[in-house]
Amino acid sequence: MAVTLTEDARDLLTFPVQIGPAKIRNRVFVAPHTTNFGQAGANLVTDRHLDYHRARARGGAGLIITEGIRVHPTSLRQLGLQAYSDDAVPGLTALTEAVHAEGAAIFAQILHTGRHSGDEHYGSWAPSPTPWATGAPVPHAMNAFDLETLVASYAATVERVIQAGFDGMEVHLGHGHLLHQFLSPVTNARGDGYGGDPASRLRLALEVLRTVHDVVAGRVALGVRLSADEFLPGGLGPEEMVDIIRRLLGEVPLDFLHVSHAAYIGTSSLSTQMADMSYGRAPFRHLPARFKQEFPELTVLAVCRLDTPETGAELLAAGEADLVGFARAHIAEPRLLRAYLDQDEPAPRTCIACNQGCNANLEAITPITCTVNPAVGRERQWDAAAAAPARPQDTVVVGGGPAGIEAATWLSRRGHRVRLVDAAPELGGQLREVVRVDGRDGFRILLDELLAELATTDVTVVLGRQVTATDLAAWDPDAVVLATGAHHDAPMPAYAGVRVLNPEDVLRDPTLAGSRAVVVDELGVWEASGVALHLAARGVDVDYVTPLAGFAPRVTVYSRLALGDQLAAAGVAVHPMSSIGVDDGLVTIIPTIGTDRIIRDGVKSIVQVRPRHARSALVEGLLASTWQGELHLVGDAFAPRTSQEAIYEGRAVAHIIGVDDPTIAAGLKVRAPYRYPRLALAVTR
Ligand SMILES: Cc1cc2nc3c(=O)[nH]c(=O)nc-3n(C[C@H](O)[C@H](O)[C@H](O)COP(=O)(O)O)c2cc1C
Ligand code: SF4
Known part of the structure; x- marks a missing residue:
């Protein structure tokens, strides 16, 4: 039994729209997401892609925007997609045909990821030789030859993509990828005419877009994906991005703006891109709303934790966007729109924003899956099983x-x-x-x-x-x-005068933890951080101690960076590479390396997060x-x-x-x- 939508919501979601020459049957799109279903090494479309996207097109989406299709080998990821070689065209053609056969349109996202590409052979390009996170590889600072090569690569890629039958082209200017790295003062420290003042930082994006626009020549829709806010001190916020887009539009006409946010950098900015369940629903809807207000003549696409068509319809009703995008909600439920429209459909599975099956695999460069939808990427096998x-x-x-x-x-x-x-x-x-x-x-x-x-x-x-x-x-x-x-196992009742508890004990009754607790994490998953935050929110002083090299190492970086901020804001003291000793009610936090022990008086409980x-x-x-x-x-x-x-x-x-x-x-x-x-x-x- 499908979920019920109001008549107004149905009308808003199902109203067709035209973007440039592309006709879209409704207002719901599959937001771009890298699946890692590509053919290893060759980075070509596989049957997995075809089955996966066919299912989502059949499930009612009006438009699918592909995962980032790489324009150059310096932007390779082992299982991602490329269109920098002619080998890519047959697979991409099969993909557009599969999606068109189900009545949906398909746009290609054209991408160079820049400094976080991390290919072991080709290395990475960047405006400046600064790694994306502490300890990450230092990229190659692009020279004039590289810049020319890049622009030519965009042109050749776009032509191939048009040959493959795509209805539109989305050039990625956001998410801290290469063109965004040039735009942002945080990542661009050049002094050669491609860095410095805003106009110089915009120069590469303009050169690319002018070229792409000439190649496209009105044959398909053309737009950009942008980060409306980097959420970084000294970074680009909505004011600066509105200004950038205004300058850009002065030179290159565009059909649509796909408004996202975040930079690719080792801070919680990255975690905002795929906001997890700790953020709540539609946390960044003000950003597309702002761009719709500034650029009413352009088609504006909104995204991020819209989660259900109901929320999407709210944005449409408020005039905040023209199309509403769902990446994870479509991973979790290929029938997303159909399940909300058709009363005879079984109820949908809702994405719970856990960032486990999808983003943990994205990070590990393995094919994505989903906590709530086992069929992801193995649609053919599950269809055979169902039959x-x-x-x-x-x-x-x-x-x-x-x-x-x-x-x-x-x-x-x-x-x-x-x-x-x-x-x-x-x-x-x-x-x-x-x-x-x-x-x-x-x-x-x-x-x-x-x-x-x-x-x-x-x-x-x-x-x-x-x-x-x-x-x-x-x-x-x-x-x-x-x-x-x-x-x-039942914990020992007390350890040298301090009560020892299992996580489930303090979750059922946080008062058992007393006023000061030490949470010992032997797993590195969500559990210990969750318990620590839960107790801290109830006024408990918490030390989080783990023998592991960092906190929550098995939580994907896309969530962990935000989790770090949450622990800090809650006042949880984090002690990686440490163990504890207990003596007569005193807990000593002992570093694995070094001699600086911390002694905690008044600890009432130790919460052991260990294997079940x-x-x-x-x-x-x-x-x-x-x-x-x-x-x-x-x-x-x-x-x-x-x-x-x-x-x-x-x-x-x-x-x-x-x-x-x-x-x-x-x-x-x-x-x-x-x-x-x-x-x-x-x-x-
Ligand atoms: C597994 C995964 C891969 C992603 N890959 C891309 C990508 O290739 N290009 C891109 O622009 N955004 C990518 N994104 C970001 C999504 O397009 C989207 O902005 C983000 O997931 C928030 O939207 P959602 O809440 O609907 O998932 C990816 C997201 C996920 C979950
Ligand atoms: S793994 Fe979690 S976050 Fe990812 S799509 Fe599935 S339910 Fe959503």
Whole structure:
């Protein structure tokens, strides 16, 4: 059942628009996002791109703007896309054809990333030899020859992209990429006519855009993506960017402005680009609004944490933008617009702005995926799995966390009989703990959607029942899915006079932490920072201590930089590469290197954030029993990880139970069950 939109919102979202010569069927676009689905080394379009974008075009988006297509090898990323060679044209043509066949338009984003390109062979170009972050590689400061080469590369790339059938061209002037690096006084320290005063810093962008405009020659739409605010001291703010765009328009006519924000620099500026759940919804909508006000004659595109078409419609209604963009919301839900318009569609999955599956993989230069949408980038395999016939089975899912709920819902949708059993009085598992953490409450959306989806099925839910292997053997189902999660050992009651707690203890009752707490992080994920912020917000003095080299190293840089500011603002003292010693109520923070110990008096509690243990004892019990069914272990019950793996594995097993075709399990990469199905046993006996 689709989500309901008001009539006004539907009208606003579905009203067609023309950008230059390009006709767009509605006001919703897929904002550019690098997928890392490219062919390794060659940086060409793959079937993964085609399937992925076809699904989003079919899902209702009016326009897809591609990930940044690189104009030169100095801007390579191993799995990104390029159009600096003719080899790229056939793949790009296949991409435009796939999207057009679904009725959507497609623009190419034309990009050189500049100093953070980081290619191991070609190196990186930049206006000045300053790395993007402390410790990052020093780029090559471009000379006159490089600058000419760059402009020529833009021209050649744009011609290829037009040949490939794109409807428009977006030249990236923002996000701290190369042309933006020239625009900004923070990154451009040149004195050669391409740096210095605003006009000189604009010179390269103007040369590129004049050239691109001449090549385009009105054949397709032409616009720029810009950062309306760098969020940097001494950087470009909205005033300066309005001035830059005004100067630019004086020389080069443009059809659209795509208003984003942020610089690519090792500060929280970078985190604003993909604002995570700690920011709330549409935190930067004032920026496109400002540009729409300044340039009413141009088509203005808005983006960032609009999250749902409802919010997008609000911006359209307020006249703040002409089109509304969704990057992560489309990663999470390819049917984004259709699910809101068509009452017969199943409810959409909403992006929870966790920055895990998408941005953590972006950073790691591996193909993106999504916490709430396991099909990302593997649409073909999941479509095959959905189409594979299943023999109806009698199934029991043990454990009602994300893995168990997802497994039960999809088993039921696929025609199996399902009992979902949990020892707890309510469903949700560890998600119930996570949603208690300030700033992590985006997971509430996921929990609510999982429960709402389950409620549409005929799964029998049994709560408050601690099921045993004997029970399961007696029920004698065809298949059991164990999604029993993971647990912490009980902490020792006190350690040399200081109370020791698990994270879930202080999340349920923060007063247990007392007035001063030390949070010890052995994981490097969100958990310890979340707990530290949660306690600090309740007036607790918090030291965050970790033996790891930095705080939260397993949180993507796109969130970690903002997290650092949040910890600092909350007054949490962060001690990386440190351990603690406790003696008679005194806690000593001991650096791994060096001798400067810090002694904390009055510490009331130590919160240990350490690995959980998989709760998988039922496996042994079932294997020792006479039961002969098919047994799967999913999510944290296999090994404690995140909700991303839990949801993936829960949905995946539901697609292989009762399915005889072995290519389905191989395509979804599902671990083999612990017992062969009865059918196989009957044959082998
Ligand atoms: C995985 C990922 C890759 C991205 N790659 C690009 C890119 O290639 N070019 C670009 O201009 N923006 C890129 N972005 C930024 C998005 O276009 C967008 O500005 C940002 O995600 C905020 O919008 P959202 O809240 O709708 O996701 C990327 C975002 C994500 C999540
Ligand atoms: S991984 Fe998280 S932030 Fe990224 S698209 Fe999925 S839900 Fe959204």
